[in-house]
Amino acid sequence: MGRIFAAENFGNTTADAVVIGGGIVGASTAFWLSKSGMKVILLEMRDALSSLTTAASVECFRTQFTESDMAELAVESVKMFENFNQVIGYDDTHIGITQRGYLFVTDDSTMLSELESAVNRYHQLGVKDAEFIAGDKLHKRFPFLAPQALAATFNNKDGWLSTHEATYGFAKASDDAVFYTKTKAAGIIVDSKGVAAVETNKGKISTRLVVNCAGPFAAMIGRMAGLEMPLKTVKRQKCYIKVSEDIVPKNAPFMVDLVNHSYWRPEAGGVLCAWVDSDEPETPPSEELPTDWDFAAESIHRVSRLNPFFETIADKIVGSDINVSAGQYVYTPDDKPVIGPSGEIEGFHLNCGYWCGVMMSPAAGKRVADIAAGKMNNKDNPLRYSRFKEGAVQKGSTFLK
Numbered sequence: 550m551g552r553i554f555a556a557e558n559f560g561n562t563t564a565d566a567v568v569i570g571g572g573i574v575g576a577s578t579a580f581w582l583s584k585s586g587m588k589v590i591l592l593e594m595r596d597a598l599s600s601l602t603t604a605a606s607v608e609c610f611r612t613q614f615t616e617s618d619m620a621e622l623a624v625e626s627v628k629m630f631e632n633f634n635q636v637i638g639y640d641d642t643h644i645g646i647t648q649r650g651y652l653f654v655t656d657d658s659t660m661l662s663e664l665e666s667a668v669n670r671y672h673q674l675g676v677k678d679a680e681f682i683a684g685d686k687l688h689k690r691f692p693f694l695a696p697q698a699l700a701a702t703f704n705n706k707d708g709w710l711s712t713h714e715a716t717y718g719f720a721k722a723s724d725d726a727v728f729y730t731k732t733k734a735a736g737i738i739v740d741s742k743g744v745a746a747v748e749t750n751k752g753k754i755s756t757r758l759v760v761n762c763a764g765p766f767a768a769m770i771g772r773m774a775g776l777e778m779p780l781k782t783v784k785r786q787k788c789y790i791k792v793s794e795d796i797v798p799k800n801a802p803f804m805v806d807l808v809n810h811s812y813w814r815p816e817a818g819g820v821l822c823a824w825v826d827s828d829e830p831e832t833p834p835s836e837e838l839p840t841d842w843d844f845a846a847e848s849i850h851r852v853s854r855l856n857p858f859f860e861t862i863a864d865k866i867v868g869s870d871i872n873v874s875a876g877q878y879v880y881t882p883d884d885k886p887v888i889g890p891s892g893e894i895e896g897f898h899l900n901c902g903y904w905c906g907v908m909m910s911p912a913a914g915k916r917v918a919d920i921a922a923g924k925m926n927n928k929d930n931p932l933r934y935s936r937f938k939e940g941a942v943q944k945g946s947t948f949l950k
């Protein structure tokens with residue numbers, strides 16, 4: 550069973566693998582490495598696991614991707630979330646999986662063929678439950694939508710869950726693994742054979758395998774090993790709004806307005822809503838991200854367009870009903886994560902570069918472990934880091950990223 554605690558000074562110790570970063574991606578990676586028989590140490594610099602980007606997310610997962618490499622990882626991950634306790638082999642975890650679908654809606658008639666093609670693509674990629682829904686059928690199924698909504702893509706298998714429970718589930722269900730909080734990786738020692746040790750504020754861990762799961766700080770961890778990675782960090786915010794239950798449509802899905810890039814979903818005691826600003830500038834990795842009230846006002850304004858019940862919310866809310874929080878998306882040159890060996894420094898592996906790390910975490914962690922344990926050839930891994938050098942970089946057309 551994985552042990553989680555704030556590390557005392559441990560002086561010098563050893564591990565088969567050191568995972569840097571205790572968000573959902575790091576926890577899944579540590580879990581799968583431990584299941585392949587390795588002694589694992591995970592380092593988390595903050596007071597608790599799942600306390601930085603993972604805590605800032607809206608905790609959703611989806612299968613609707615147009616890129617085969619992303620769809621493959623997402624579909625496998627959703628299956629794992631659906632059978633989470635069985636997959637991790639630990640009964641006492643309640644990830645609260647809610648499958649009410651992702652609904653991507655447009656009122657722009659020029660987008661209809663794009664939506665239809667996207668659904669055809671989902672079907673080709675094995676996501677057979679995805680639907681194209683238009684006109685009266687759309688309004689019958691989702692009566693809260695504004696009359697001008699024309700069409701949508703939908704998959705009822707998509708949804709949301711508790712990322713905190715999932716992160717701690719991975720940690721608790723790990724075999725020979727220790728999760729040290731308040732322990733910061735400060736340096737990586739590389740010798741002629743590759744990675745040799747990780748230096749921390751609590752001592753040094755000798756190891757020949759390090760996995761970089763440091764979320765927004767992944768580029769900094771890369772530099773510690775001598776790897777300059779093409780990662781960009783961009784602030785993203787979300788608002789939680791306390792709303793009386795009778796205002797929120799019953800059984801609503803995660804709804805995305807494809808025209809103005811806003812979204813919302815029900816959450817206990819209210820709703821979550823936000824929008825993705827494609828002009829948001831890059832910001833350096835940070836644990837202290839300022840939030841702004843304009844973001845809440847702008848998000849409510851944007852979601853109201855196709856979800857008129859938000860006007861009622863806007864009329865009734867007071868400042869204390871709104872909580873805005875922020876985290877950072879990490880983008881690579883093709884907006885897809887990097888998974889597996891860095892290829893440049895022996896023993897230095899990656900599981901980072903995510904704008905969608907929650908939904909990919911179960912299968913991505915398994916892939917890292919399978920490659921490290923020799924069960925999968927990295928050549929068969931389309932999300933390998935060397936794709937950038939190989940020129941195999943293709944930006945996809947997935948909605949809202």
Ligand SMILES: Cc1cc2nc3c(=O)[nH]c(=O)nc-3n(C[C@H](O)[C@H](O)[C@H](O)COP(=O)(O)OP(=O)(O)OC[C@H]3O[C@@H](n4cnc5c(N)ncnc54)[C@H](O)[C@@H]3O)c2cc1C
Nearest residue numbers: 570572574594602603606607609734764876905906907908
């Ligand atoms: C507003 C918002 C909404 C989002 N919604 C979704 C969503 O619905 N679905 C989805 O899939 N994704 C979503 N995301 C993205 C998702 O939150 C991230 O992709 C995911 O949480 C990344 O997980 P992680 O474990 O890689 O990163 P983190 O959770 O950031 O974990 C990395 C950890 O590494 C630690 N660390 C860094 N440096 C060091 C060091 N030197 N030593 C020790 N520890 C270190 C950090 O403290 C941190 O805890 C959203 C993000 C935001 C901001």
